[in-house]
Structures are given as C-alpha cells and as structure tokens.
Amino acid sequence: MNLRDRLTDGLYGLGWSTVKKLPEPAATGLGRRIADFAWRRRGKSVLRLESNLARVVPGADAERLRELSRAGMRSYMRYWMESFRLPAWDAERVRETVEIKDEHILREALASGRGVIVALPHLANWDLAGAWVTTYLGVPFTTVAERLKPESLFDRFVAYRESLGMEVLPHSGGAAFGTLARRLRSGGLICLVADRDLSASGVEVDFFGAAARMPAGPALLAQQTGAVLLPVTLWYDGPDMMRGRIHPPVEVPGEGTRPAKSAVMTQAVADAFASGIGEHPEDWHMLQRLWLDDLEPRGDRA
Structure with a gap:
C-alpha cells in the first residue's frame, strides 16, 4: 500500500472510530465546519457540483448556485457524519429519523414474492434508508459496492454496510449480476444506487434536458427475473429527519428488443430521479461529471 492509500484509509478509519464517539452536537458542528471549509476553497468538486446544479436549476444565477452548492456540501458532509455514527444508532433512532411516503408500494411489491429492485440516486443518505429497510421493515437486502482503493478502505465500507x-457484493466485471438475479428469483430485495454510469454498458437517457448515461442493471434484472423495479428518492427535512418517496413501479414494455426495453425503463427511472432531485437539489451529492457533453475528449471522467 502506498503512502496516499495509507493516508486515505487512515482518515476514514479515524472517522469511523472517532466521530461516532463525539457528542452529537459536536459531530454535527464538525461536519458543517468541514463542509464550509471545502466550499470556501472552491476546489474541483465544489465547482463540479455547481456545474451540475446549474443543469438542475437552469434559472439560477451565480449567487443562487453558490448558495445551493454550500447547502449541498453541508448535506454531503451530513451524510458522512451520519454514516460514521450510524452503526451506533438503535432501531428506534432509525425509525424516528426516517419517514417514507407511499411505503405501501414497497410492502406490496415485497409481498408479491416476485423480488424487488430499489433504484436510488445519490440523494441524502441511502445508507440510512437501507438501515430503515432492515430495522423498520425487517427485510434484509443485497447491494453492490464499487471496489475502492486501497482494498482496506473497501473492506471498511463492506463491514460498515454489513453491520x-x-x-454487499463487489462490483467487479459484472460478476455480481448473477447473484443479484438469484436473490430476486427467491423473492429477495436488492438496492442499487443508479444515477451515474459512464461505462460502455450505460444506457443513454435524457436528464434535465441533456444526455447522460445511467446503469442498465436495474432494467435488465427486472426483465430477466420478473422483479418489481421501484425508483426511490430521498431528502433531508430539517436537522433531525430524512424523508423519502417510493415511486410507482417501472413496468417492462410488452414489445421490443431487450436493449429497447432497457432504454424505455431506464428513462422512466431517470425521470423519477429528476423529479426528486429537482425538488431537493441541495441534497444531490453529485460531485463528479455526469452529462456526456461535460466529459473531456481524453476521457476524463472525474
């Protein structure tokens, strides 16, 4: 492991071991100070966030975009502070913190026995939403995590989410797809963050009026297994509450090739995501390039 990897792993390890031991007001204040420091530096990630938010709120002037990006960085650091502390939360705390609109749609889908695919964007705290599913609904689920460097950092994330x-399955060469399909065929639940995919297999969608790519996996799994595909969006509501919405199921079209069906279904997922992001842009943690015309010719996808 090189020095950079050791430092990265050490910083995340410090977060998990130290932040969860802080009094909650101190942890909240620390997260806000870190967010404001990063925002004032006007680094690459903050500028990219503002560029992305300009797509979501096209009428916003420079001052409004700066306000949104500051709120966005605070929301992003809130995600991290909550995540560092989440393993210490009891089930009652999770239930009191999360309220999901139209949860009956998810319950009915689970009761159908067909298997359920929940697709989410990078809104608010998707890990907290997962904890709500396992504690409030009492339903285990399977997800996929991108392999991070160093490997020890990936192991930390896996251990955290398993707790x-x-x-948690590693996203490596598509090997997770078969396991996900098996979980769905047995009536299980899988949850996938699905608002960014710049690989060759991504499906091109219209997203806030411009072309972007999103993962084909949710649509393909629904076609192959007959599982119910549900988009879900989340947002923070004040300092002590996260809310969410279960959107109506995305149906498999009756006609067309598999790629054509995937295109229609992924567009429907993107439209659901856009509705949630448009209502709560400050809670969308997209600090990377997303739209195709933002990609540099050399293939820089940072």
Missing part, C-alpha cells in the same frame, strides 16, 4: 444488515 447495518446488508449483503
């Missing part, structure tokens, strides 16, 4: 009741 919340999730089965």
Whole structure:
C-alpha cells in the first residue's frame, strides 16, 4: 500500500472510530465546519457540483448556485457524519429519523414474492434508508459496492454496510449480476444506487434536458427475473429527519428488443430521479461529471 492509500484509509478509519464517539452536537458542528471549509476553497468538486446544479436549476444565477452548492456540501458532509455514527444508532433512532411516503408500494411489491429492485440516486443518505429497510421493515437486502482503493478502505465500507444488515457484493466485471438475479428469483430485495454510469454498458437517457448515461442493471434484472423495479428518492427535512418517496413501479414494455426495453425503463427511472432531485437539489451529492457533453475528449471522467 502506498503512502496516499495509507493516508486515505487512515482518515476514514479515524472517522469511523472517532466521530461516532463525539457528542452529537459536536459531530454535527464538525461536519458543517468541514463542509464550509471545502466550499470556501472552491476546489474541483465544489465547482463540479455547481456545474451540475446549474443543469438542475437552469434559472439560477451565480449567487443562487453558490448558495445551493454550500447547502449541498453541508448535506454531503451530513451524510458522512451520519454514516460514521450510524452503526451506533438503535432501531428506534432509525425509525424516528426516517419517514417514507407511499411505503405501501414497497410492502406490496415485497409481498408479491416476485423480488424487488430499489433504484436510488445519490440523494441524502441511502445508507440510512437501507438501515430503515432492515430495522423498520425487517427485510434484509443485497447491494453492490464499487471496489475502492486501497482494498482496506473497501473492506471498511463492506463491514460498515454489513453491520447495518446488508449483503454487499463487489462490483467487479459484472460478476455480481448473477447473484443479484438469484436473490430476486427467491423473492429477495436488492438496492442499487443508479444515477451515474459512464461505462460502455450505460444506457443513454435524457436528464434535465441533456444526455447522460445511467446503469442498465436495474432494467435488465427486472426483465430477466420478473422483479418489481421501484425508483426511490430521498431528502433531508430539517436537522433531525430524512424523508423519502417510493415511486410507482417501472413496468417492462410488452414489445421490443431487450436493449429497447432497457432504454424505455431506464428513462422512466431517470425521470423519477429528476423529479426528486429537482425538488431537493441541495441534497444531490453529485460531485463528479455526469452529462456526456461535460466529459473531456481524453476521457476524463472525474
């Protein structure tokens, strides 16, 4: 492991071991100070966030975009502070913190026995939503995590999410797809963050009026297994509450090739995501390039 990897792993390890021991007001204040420091530096990630938010709120002037990006960085650091502390939360705390609109749609889908695919964007705290599923609904689920460097950091994330009741599969060469399909065929639940995919297999969608790519996996799994595909969006509501919405199921079209069906279904997922992001842009943690015309010719996808 090189020095940079050791430092990265050490910083995250410090967060998990130290932040969860702080009094909650101190942890909240620390997260806000870090967010404001990063925002004032006007670094690459903050500028990219503002560029992305300009797509979501096209009428916003420079001052409004700066306000949104500051709120966005605070929301992003809130995600991290909550995540560092989440393993210490009890089930009652999770239930009191999360309220999901139209949860009956998810319950009915689970009761159908067909298997359920929940697709989410990078809104608010998707890990907290997962903890709500395992504690409030009492339903285990499977998810996929991108392999991070160093490997020890990936192991930390896997251990953290497993402590919340999730089965975590590594996203490596598509090997997870078969396991996900098996979980769905047995009536299980899988949850996938699905608002950014710049690989060759991504499906091109219209997103806030411009072309972007999103993962084909949710649509393909629904076609192959007959599982119910549900988009979900989340947002923070004040300092002590996260809310969410279960959107109506995305149906498999009756006609067309598999790629054509995937295109229609992924567009429907993107439209659901856009509705949630448009209502709560400050809670969308997209600090990377997303739209195709933002990609540099050399293939820089940072």
